Amino acid sequence: MIFFLLALNQGIDLADLYNNATTLLVQFQTEQESAFARLVSLGQDSVYADTTIAFLVSNFDTKIARERHRMKDIFKEIGESAIANIVENIEYRGSDEEARSLKQTLWVLGEIGSEKIIEPVARFIDDKDWQIRSSAYTALGKSKSRNAHSFILKGLRDPVDIVRKSAYYALSQIAASNDLVLLLDGLDDHFYGVRYAAMQGLLNLGPEISADLIIQVGKHDVRDYYILKVLCQLEIPEQDLFALAESVRPETRLLIYEMCKDKAVLNRFTENENNIFLRNYLLERMKESQ
């Protein structure tokens, strides 16, 4: 209260700055940008930070999507110093069942990142609301800390697709070699968001897992696609990769052709390829390389 009065005394109208920073009207673009910068500056100021952040957090319950997006951007700019003040409000879900305030809190904490968010965020991985669980897992992933690992595991089996996606995303951000089996399981998920996150996790494990991946090829068409996506991005001998071309269905072979740069190999692929799209693709590549 004292600081709020101080702010008023200094001629700082937080509500006005907030309104200007979050306006959607195109004719007020200039006001928007300057108000945004001012709020970031106040949020980092040793005197005004507490008041400013408390004010912004009090708006987390807003129904207006653009305000939520803008606040997320402001807090990303303010950075880690805002975490403690945000966490103070974390138990407040919001004024109605939508729990907008809590969702916004988790989103903002995730966007800021840092290991400091793990404990407060992890309290919500068992929440009844799937969107809260999803937001919590995403935030844990954005902490980029291996300390979040034990919390993340539970989400990999969540019945809601998007929650599993978020948990796999989180795992992908902190994955270590002993997560290989979990990540491979993710490639079999019926939701592509999960498959993509699992693929990213495998990619983050690096070339040392390439042998483990190569032996997986040929077991399942969809899984093959994602495994090859990983292998094509890892630094492994091209010959190992090219040898896989015959083990997968044509549609998946395209991934190998896309990364192949050797003209002689392209030529060999062209001679053997029967799929008209792939053949035309290879012919185009050959033409480009001439």
Add this chain to the structure above:
Amino acid sequence: MLLLVLIAQSWLAYLDSSLVYIGLTEQDISFRTDYTIRDDYRFTVVDELLADPLGIVNFVMDMDVFFQKASEEDMVKKSISLYDLDISYERYLFLQALTKSYQSLTSALADTSHGLRATFEELTLYSPELTTSIEEERENEKHYDSLVSYLKENAKTIDYSELFKAGQFLLEAAHGYESWLKKVSRQSQSMPGVSGNILYYKEYEFGEVIIGDTGKNIYAKDFAVIIDIGGDDSYQCGGQMSGIHLIIDQAGDDVYEAEDYAIACGYFGVSVLVDEQGDDIYRARNYSLGCGVFGLGCLIDRAGSDTYFGDSFTQGAGGFGIGLLDDKEGNDLYQGALHAQGFASTYGVGILTDHIGNDRYIILEKYIDEIRYLDHYLSLSQGFSIGFRPDLSAGLGLLLEGEGNDYYLSDIFGQGGAYWYGIGAVVDNAGNDTYVSYQYAQGAGVHIALGALVDRAGDDNYVSKGVSQGCGHDLAFGVLYDISGDDSYVAFDLSQGAGNANGVGLLVDESGDDAYSVKRASNTQGFGDFRREYGSIGLLIDIQGKDTHFSGKDATLWKKGEYGLGIDWE
């Protein structure tokens, strides 16, 4: 060989085979129905199609087949069926049906909240002027929020079963009037408020009934029922703010003129207009020409080349009710400005069906789109549906076009689109058609909604700037499906099979020699961006014909983004 097998199958087989190239299956194209807490006004079909968005193509094509062939009574029944209400009613003769309609309407509105009327009007015509300050913007938002809350709570004070039953009875009267007309004792007379000869007048419980003769009549006063048996007549209609209204005009080139809440406007009421013959002019403003708002409005024109002028909520528009416009034949002109030509708001069904003729659908530039532009205008029309985000779902808006070379013009939001838990679609059966719009159009789903444009035949031209031509934005699905003809597609960005913010966009052209042109190749013609840590899906699929693409050529494929694919099958 693969191609031959696939040709014998539906476009879905091609879709399946295309998805394999980007590591997807049909199962991946699905949305949840609970990104926000479900309001009481969402149609079940919206939930079903969000879970299975590809089903929208069959859904709207089935609706079109039904509406092109069905009786008028069945059209109304089909519209009511979307509400999952338990309605049964018996058949009655003309006067009894009118009485029953009136009684059902009275019963439906018995417990209606008094503020509902003003609230809905303010919301649907919300913010038509350019806001001049941020303070004003905030005040508007607070006010808007309170209006929506009121509507959410109080719209359920209406008994919709009884309301729609009232509409069905009225339509039954419209179809059963002839036997009564034959028997009724006629006597020439004059009547205050009517010029020309009158054959019958009587006051009933439900209102006044009047019959005009074969000469020219000018009706300057509203009656519950007007039956006019011929002549070039003029209807200078007043507002239909409640009650039942039936106009049957058997012949002549007629002029219907009114301001707001008029001409087949079911506004806290039910209203049916049947014009049997003649080249007619319908001229009104807001809430008119086949409009149902807390009511049911049905305009049926059975013959002639007609002209329809309206402003907002007009020409097949429904919100908390059903609005239908059915034009059987003739070369017609439809002109509106907002919420028009197959438009639905919350708990609304708005359907414009035109069967035969070369028609023009024009949305004028009147209501500026102040959020996005200083020089573009909201249309929200032509097979469009929008809810009140984030509180109330949208409904079902359809523009169903039969035969003829047609021209469609809109600006922002139009031509087969929806916003916030709703469905909007255009289905055009035949003719060389031209679709011109600017943004969020031609098969565009925006913010958890489903939009479709299906054109069955003809050499068509599609022009739009962006977020169009099969585009899904923010957990939404948009599809443009053109079955045959040599077509031209022109767009600037984020179009022609584009998915954005976890949306899915699909452009499928089955046959014909087509040309696809874009300015920004990076996010068009099979593009999916990345949001919320996973991908959006965008596909351009051309199945047959000698085509010209900006991004590829016949019998090739190309990828854009993680889940963006263009593929020309031959």
